[in-house]
Amino acid sequence: MIFVWTSMFVIVAMLACHLAFRRYVIPRIVAIFENVPPFNVVTGIPHPYDEPLLFFTADGVILRGSLLNGRQKDVKGLVLFLPELRGNHWMARRYCETLIRHGYAVMAVDFRSQGESAVMLGYSPIHWITEYEMTDVEAMLEFIESRPDLSTLPLLVYGVSRGGVAALVAACRYPRIRGVIADSAFGTMSMTKYFVDRFVHYVIPPWLYRLQPRWHVDLTLRNAMEESENRRRCKYVHLEREQETLESDRVLLISGGRDSYVTPEIAVRLQSIVGKHCQLWIAPSAKHNMSRSVCTEEYDRRVLKHCEVCLGMTLGAVSDRYDPTLAKSA
Known part of the structure; x- marks a missing residue:
């Protein structure tokens, strides 16, 4: 009986940690994901023969x-x-x-x-x-x-x-x-993963990021993209x-x-x-x-x-x- 209660406590604790992690991390990833870099775009001018x-x-x-x-x-x-x-x-x-x-x-x-x-x-x-x-x-x-x-x-x-x-x-x-x-x-996804690896210290401590299994990182990124899609009312396209x-x-x-x-x-x-x-x-x-x-x-x-x-x-x-x-x- 003690084993059952201990197992349930561990599962509940892990789930609580996961939900807390998501609640803290996902909004920060979304903010970075939606931040448009300062592109220096030089537009063209009209041509009379076009x-x-x-x-x-x-x-x-x-x-x-x-x-x-x-x-x-x-x-x-x-x-x-x-x-x-x-x-x-x-x-x-x-x-x-x-x-x-x-x-x-x-x-x-x-x-x-x-x-x-x-x-x-x-x-x-x-x-x-x-x-x-x-x-x-x-x-x-x-x-x-x-x-x-x-x-x-x-x-x-x-x-x-x-x-x-x-x-x-x-x-x-x-x-x-x-x-x-x-x-x-x-x-889209490969570029996002690349920049997450480089700038994760703006979201969580690097040591904590290194403890996350790859599948958990991928799941969190997908959840962040879905959150962004809901906020912006759009659907991102993935060449992958x-x-x-x-x-x-x-x-x-x-x-x-x-x-x-x-x-x-x-x-x-x-x-x-x-x-x-x-x-x-x-x-x-x-x-x-x-x-x-x-x-x-x-x-x-x-x-x-x-x-x-x-x-x-x-x-x-x-x-x-x-x-x-x-x-x-x-």
């Missing part, structure tokens, strides 16, 4: 964007460009310069509550991708299918930061996408749960060697999630979303080569030369 676009999502939000190179004859393919948080669709000309010059059309669209697209009441986007943004991507693809001049073109998706995450998830969900370029992208349908050889990942947000280690983790045939290029000395600014020539060469390989084209003017002074592979 065709303005406007269409609706399935839940009634107005999206606005632009079509670049749409009037050119013999277009090689269509690139759907997805901007970073606080960016806008006019940034596409900066990132896609070499693709435009080599005969690609580029369709760039602002996500809801960003840039020129309409604000969704009650929703303020942060750096984590949600099903709201994926609903926007679905509307973009439906718009492409509704346009005879676009629907027959081979399609690639090019995203930056959280736009890169949306591009990867879109390729998982929509087989029509022939290739993906993801600059400074990340996996959808990557099985992604053809890794059609993915080019780009990351900055001095990126303090999406660090090279996070980029390597993302490569392992996407698959072994995925290409990863670390641009030396580049900070977050600055790889093209720092290594313009090598950046453009890799982007163009990847697109033409994905579409099965002759590389032509795309040089296979590798210049170690411009870039290095991970």
Whole structure:
């Protein structure tokens, strides 16, 4: 009898400790999780030759964007460009310069509550991708299918930061996408775990964290994300749960060697999630979303080569030369 009561006391004590731990830790993790880093975003400016676009999502939000190179004859393919948080669709000309010059059309669209697209009441986007943004991507693809001049073109998706995450998830969900370029992208759960390991001392003492089994840490993080979803009335998207349908050889990942947000280690983790045939290029000395600014020539060469390989084209003017002074592979 004493053994039974002792066992029950231990179980109740452990449960009480667990609940107390959750009540103390989860709100602090949520606060860190929802804290948006101070990104230094330089938006683009309107271009007079770009065709303005406007269409609706399935839940009634107005999206606005632009079509670049749409009037050119013999277009090689269509690139759907997805901007970073606080960016806008006019940034596409900066990132896609070499693709435009080599005969690609580029369709760039602002996500809801960003840039020129309409604000969704009650929703303020942060750096984590949600099903709201994926609903926007679905509307973009439906718009492409509704346009005879676009629907027959081979399609690639090019995203930056959280736009890169949306591009990867879109390729998982929509087989029509022939290739993906993801600059400074990340996996939601893998990036969260990485920063929890680094900054856990802001939440609990490191010695206490080291005593937690991995399954308990993972469960606590999932609970914190669910709490954040309930607070923000959204659903986070996890590439880690959808990557099985992604053809890794059609993915080019780009990351900055001095990126303090999406660090090279996070980029390597993302490569392992996407698959072994995925290409990863670390641009030396580049900070977050600055790889093209720092290594313009090598950046453009890799982007163009990847697109033409994905579409099965002759590389032509795309040089296979590798210049170690411009870039290095991970």
